Amino acid sequence: MKRRKLLHAIAVHALLLLSVAVVAAPVVFAFIFSTQTPAEIFRYPPKFTLGSALFENYRVVWNQYHLGLYLKNSLFISVAVTVGKTIVSFLAALALVYFRFPLKSWVFTFILLTLMMPTEIMIVALFELVTDLGWVNSYAALIVPFLASATGTFLFRQQFLQIPESLVDAARIDGAGPLRFAWSILLPMSMNVVAAMAVIQFVYMWNQYLWPLVVIREGERQVIQVGLRMLTSGQDATNWGLVMAGAIVALLPALLVFLLLQEQFSRGFALAEEK
């Protein structure tokens, strides 16, 4: 019996290690080949160790292919949307939970229904709207449409409802107005939701591809994901070392945010599911 248990544990670990390796393999190979020259990459058999173009490849994609600039742009819009959406959702949830006002259930339904409207579905009409606003090629087109969300509002609403109501009663009796209550009690008590929102929204914006592809027509303001596309379709024969270096540059920031806040990431998902 003990022997069988041991064998079982060994088998489980072996399978898990194998799965972990398979999951990691594409990125590990991407990194290895991101350090190689075209000659090294086309060698047979392939070279499975670091090549001689590590600094060269990353320098070229950063400068010549402007990934440094695109990275900055992506960082800017991701941070702007994350901060903006957190504030906008927080305020909306504050109104929904701590105020009595008429038509509340209608307001709630109004917000709820937007869950069924992903940007991709209205991309043609949204593009015409943004063109009419004169926002083509601007950061505004990448930021403003994403500043409100049903998911964010629900995350905060859910959190607020779990905070004992006695707190708000006490605050009111002490003469604290709603904004003061929100700032000095509600916000500090909702930091876990703020963190969860931050990771989910940052990664979501960082990974945007279709909308920037459509709405940003010049290089200056392009985001990193579309910059990758230019790398693959750009020049004569594809220099895979450069493309892989680009992929590594593009994946690092989101992966870093994820690893630093991965507990919040999972918890944020769990919260989002409750909505």
Added chain:
Amino acid sequence: MDTETHAAYKSRFLPWLLLLPTFVILLVFLYYPTLETFRLSLYRVAFLGLRKVYVGLENYREIFTNPEYLRIFWNTALYSFLVVFFSMAVGLFLSVLANQKVRGWRFYRLLLIWPYALSPAVAGVIFLFLFNPQAGIVNYFLDVLFGLRPDWLTQPALAISVLVAAAVWKNVGYNVVFYLAALQNLPGDVLEAALIDGATPWQRFWKVTFPLLSPMTFFLFVMNTIYAFFDTFPFVDLLTKGGPNGATNILIYNIYRDGFEFFKTGLAAAQSVVLFVGVVLLTLLQFRLGERRVHYGG
């Protein structure tokens, strides 16, 4: 939960003021473009995009009768099914594995879910390289093991397989997060009862665990389908451009092409409406099943 118990404040204007940013953004950038998509689907662009002509349901007739468009619907259904099925099956398998009360399951979980933080575009270019017929290492390994060097992206079945592999690899982590959480929250007494009854592990899983997971399975089905509908655009755009010969042209990609490469705005809008109806049905399903969840009491 009674949601009104917290509503301690009363003010005529303040709640509306707090809701104003949300209202404005949702109205202008979600509601209006959605309605506008419906309107555009009834028009056709003429004279090189200078004029819109009302054509009634003509765009819908076209997409539901033209074999080229019917093929796109079929591609979308097939591709979505494959992506959803394999993402969920592999996700469930890995979750069950990580839930075997082994040491270091948190560590394993992290190492299984991290590709979820990568973008489809990053996954797309990496798979484009891995499956490159000459330089890609997939063909190197296939050559060494079986003497095969398939030209992945020029044969329909192979091209679809590469797209599915890339999409599944990127998304499996999401399913592991949820399935693992669900497995860890299963009622222990039911599982123990099955154990005492002498059920084999296989029976225990399919007769007890899997049914208990069904609310989560429904939820993930909806989320994975939405992923397959929309977030897979970069895979198609980077790997196949809808080829070979239209075999991997799916709705979201064709909406982009009709809308922004061929300037057939009306047709793109009509296809968007079809996709929208799909999402509405899925969301309704999710709400219905969301109620069932409560019933299961998980």
